[in-house]
Amino acid sequence: MDIVLAAILCGLAAVLYGIVTSRSVLGASAGSERMVEIAGAIQEGAKAYLGRQYTTIAIVGVVVAVLVFIFLGLIPAVGFVVGAVLSGVTGFIGMNISVRANVRTAQAANSSLQEGLSLAFKSGAVTGLLVAGLALLAIAGLFYTLVNVSGLAPNDRTVIDGLVALAFGASLISIFARLGGGIFTKAADVGADLVGKVEAGIPEDDPRNPAVIADNVGDNVGDCAGMAADLFETYVVTVGATMVLTALLLGVGLTGGALYALMALPLIIGGVCILTSIVGTFFVRLGKSQNIMGALYKGFIVTAVLSIPALYFATSWALGGEMSAPIGAAQQALEPALGTSAADLEQNFLAATPFTGMDLFWCMLVGLVVTGLIVWITEYYTSTEFRPVKSIAAASVTGHGTNVIQGLAISLEATALPTLVICAGIIVSYMLAGLIGIAFAATAMLALAGMIVALDAYGPVTDNAGGIAEMAELDESVRTKTDALDAVGNTTKAVTKGYAIGSAGLAALVLFGAYTEDLKFFTDQLGLEGPVNFSLSNPYVIVGLLLGALLPYVFGAFGMTAVGRAGGEVVKEVREQFRNDPGIMAGTSRPNYGRTVDLVTKAAIKEMILPSLLPVLAPIVVYFVISWIAGPQEGFAALGALLLGVIVSGLFVALSMTSGGGAWDNAKKYIEDGNHGGKGSEAHKAAVTGDTVGDPYKDTAGPAVNPMIKITNIVAILLLAALAH
């Protein structure tokens, strides 16, 4: 059977799983009339937001699609549209399940913790497997259509441009979804917390708070729809970049069949891991200890362990059983043809020594190990059981200031171990199989996306379930159960973000490799005099690194300001509602939830545009400005350095923000569990401040850095192609 077709079947299996499981979720009881009513308000708000967001994105999307068509042709334009539309579809379906699973989870938690967990996790698994499945279908479908149906060579420029454009489509939607959703969710959350918990002294999710529905809508549009689009993008870009790099590096040296097999390998890797992820979902069950994190880990570990043999057999099958025959040998014939001197060649890591299928398999294991370590490290930094979170909680005793200082310290510190793990992953996979090895390690990381997203998407469902339980005045015991589920959700959400940005670290190297290879390929068309000088001794490289490193900072500033500003507006709106109608606080009249949702929707859409365009425009501006000053040779050098500058700085900004934010959140939960005086104590007030600060860190600015890094890289590659055309 054809490898790509097999991968497509695996993708369809994921979709099938999604359909069956979502039916099972929707078949559960939605509880009392009051619960249905509340859930209805959340559904309505979410739908309204997503509708308006997608309309805005569609306008940008159509403009960009036309530009892609003009500069690159029809196939890339189609690829762009497919990537963009499927990314949107993933977020849309995931969110629709999520806003229906929330109320059912609250109802199920009424029976038992296990049932609540099951329902919430199933809903997450639908989103997770749709992300992986649709992403795989998009790439495999495009590749199959162009190569097997249209008969193009696997390394034909049209195929390469199509794959890159597909990734661009996914990335562009993703950054809007991540940022828009992130601003919405945190503006609502920050606003609701400040005016409710801090000022009015009413609990979280109190129905008297006019921002409470907006807050619950936010969980879905940010943590579910935004996150789904983000991981869809990460998947498409990583797998796509691995295929493109394979085509560029080995395209001349390998025969058609061997190249096809190697380019199809990332697809089948994704395919078999969808199957292991589906198996893993059935292992998420509470043990005797009732440990929720343990239950989720069981699913993850089963998937990871099963993936090891699955990856071996997939690789062996794709390579025709030849696990120990050298693959990359022929590439050395390629390099001199592109005008590189023999001395350069020796130093050029793209022309690594030949590697075998076995080497690639080891690289995939590196990817799995990196994933496991990042999960473990993130848990250490964000779980209530370890030093970091406890230290923030302890610092809360001495006030707001020390809480924030300690949280910032932890956020800085949390970058260290992941960076060391990523560096080790780079070195080991590079030693095994050169840049191709790094690409396959990253692909194996992303292959687990189905399971990882399932763990994450379960978070907003439980968060909402808690809110609904509170508002529908369900028994206190239900809230206790949903709170327990939610605390774990904070950690799993941080884990996904750490995983996404960690994989971005590897993927960005692959993208940079694709950029440099493309530069070589286009040397003549671009009118270059010779190889571009990417040495650190070139001051334009330094300038590129500095400008690239600046992007995540400016981007972060935009995101934080947006949340601060929109959150402040929510506070004013809620204060006004309280002032105009004293009946709200007395509980005799209903606040106007819709007006608050509407306000946040408008604010989020308005605020997301400018920062989203930053990574799209920056590479273009830097290239043209430096070219104008010092010629295209240095323009391309600065642009290449910009790509690495973004990742070098973005990795740290994103890791520190997502881990720090998760730690702040759980430090508050730790205090609420009765430590340091518990709820209502001065320490708790300080912890609420820390949590508020962490909100835009972990849910707006931090996670959006991941698509930002990728989009910068992809735009640079497209710019090359457009200039060469």
Next chain:
Amino acid sequence: MDIVLAAILCGLAAVLYGIVTSRSVLGASAGSERMVEIAGAIQEGAKAYLGRQYTTIAIVGVVVAVLVFIFLGLIPAVGFVVGAVLSGVTGFIGMNISVRANVRTAQAANSSLQEGLSLAFKSGAVTGLLVAGLALLAIAGLFYTLVNVSGLAPNDRTVIDGLVALAFGASLISIFARLGGGIFTKAADVGADLVGKVEAGIPEDDPRNPAVIADNVGDNVGDCAGMAADLFETYVVTVGATMVLTALLLGVGLTGGALYALMALPLIIGGVCILTSIVGTFFVRLGKSQNIMGALYKGFIVTAVLSIPALYFATSWALGGEMSAPIGAAQQALEPALGTSAADLEQNFLAATPFTGMDLFWCMLVGLVVTGLIVWITEYYTSTEFRPVKSIAAASVTGHGTNVIQGLAISLEATALPTLVICAGIIVSYMLAGLIGIAFAATAMLALAGMIVALDAYGPVTDNAGGIAEMAELDESVRTKTDALDAVGNTTKAVTKGYAIGSAGLAALVLFGAYTEDLKFFTDQLGLEGPVNFSLSNPYVIVGLLLGALLPYVFGAFGMTAVGRAGGEVVKEVREQFRNDPGIMAGTSRPNYGRTVDLVTKAAIKEMILPSLLPVLAPIVVYFVISWIAGPQEGFAALGALLLGVIVSGLFVALSMTSGGGAWDNAKKYIEDGNHGGKGSEAHKAAVTGDTVGDPYKDTAGPAVNPMIKITNIVAILLLAALAH
């Protein structure tokens, strides 16, 4: 007259100015007995701290000096000791003036704002000119002794090693002083604020607060002694690196006399700017508008403008009047001899086209312009008059959380313009005269250090004066005047830090250039197979960049944690004093100030050791680990990339922390001026939290990144020399 001797005379002029001016400061009235008593307590605390700190540093210093002697020989060991001792002396004298000027400033402010400003500024000018003067004397003296007295060639290895070791000595002390002082000052400040302003509701500097003396001591050991050591280091490293780079790049090509002149040029640049700085100090006078910042700017602008002709004549004189003859032509003969191919040469920015004296002069102007722009940008971000500070103040109205979020957003944003200025500075000076041009731009920036430090060191004096006025219960009008002086101090302190880190951005490139040139020089001794591959396509370069970028984060985490921890201890100590003796709050019994000073001293010394050693050990560990994995060729590549990674990431960490911290501080002051409800309002409480968070940002972690960057680079250069020996 010999150029170096002339520079030495200028250095002596600075010392003379220091002696005369400090006499004039000390001659002023110290006020009432109560004031003398309070000032005495501050002096005593500062002396005790500095004594203990220097003892600790001395132990580390002796060990390192022995290591330098063993691995590099006698002259470098002497250079190291000179650098270390003079750095310590600068801090010691500066602080001694500062703790005596504080009480006299309070007394002078009793008469008029002008007299207060005059006294405080004079005290700052003593420190400023001693920093520049002693730094210049150290380098010029060492160079003169080795070249003119001992008769070594200016580019003799002994001279180069001596200069690098001198810089190392200054850097090592500086990082301890910056970090130890920074932890002391902010632990005391944060602790005093939290327990005094926030908990007990007593004003800042209330004598009932047992941490109040420690807070005032902290201003001196941190903002004065620490800052003086920092700028001393920056000066020595920048000027020294420019000389070393000149020797390495042009040493073979130029004749002895021409090389001597070019190496002496940075010294005379420093010399003439000391003279213009002295002139500038006499222009710091209030105009009719009573604008304090305007008065300080007058001095700065006079210095900067006078420096333009001074630099021209100094350059012309050093180069024998040959401003338009090409200087660097001969270097092209040098490069091929070191085994570089002609193609590489063409791309190698070290082998720039020949430059003239006029080109160098333009580069110096670039340095002055960069300085001016950074001053202006920093003022924009930290002064109460512009959008950033006002936006933080406005965000305080909605609570602690939104204040901190907005402050973080501003701190991220504040990196953008300085980065663009630095990039422009790099490009323009590189186009004028290659790497040498960047070096001279950096030298010209640092040449203004005398004036810049004067502006900065005035800050702690006024801060203390306010505290003394409060404690000695002087008339309210005195406090108003010292507060006005102090608010400007917050901006000038931020300006100095922005300037220091901005110059570090340029200096680090110079140091990286020295590292790569040294690598070429030592190719045979180090057993290298050829040029090291610093291309971004080399994964070990990526790993080096990532590890380098990690250092400022880990370092920042250490610094923040240290302040949080030590500050928390202060809170506990003060609470205990309040609890054990209710008479303290009633005002009937005196708190035990000494015990708090003692506690902070011990904490600061303990906390400074580990993070200070991080940048010393990191380059060594990275080199040996990567060499062990992939051979010395890649080890040197990763080490080189580490150096650039530190600056690429450190620049942003430092800029964001110092600007953000300054903005938070002044947002509080802005509210205290009566905006958003003024003192005591909810907005004010939120602003106090922001100020507390900003404290370790701007005074501990942020500024210490500057010496950290330099020390990493210098250790790498010394490691090369040690390995080659």
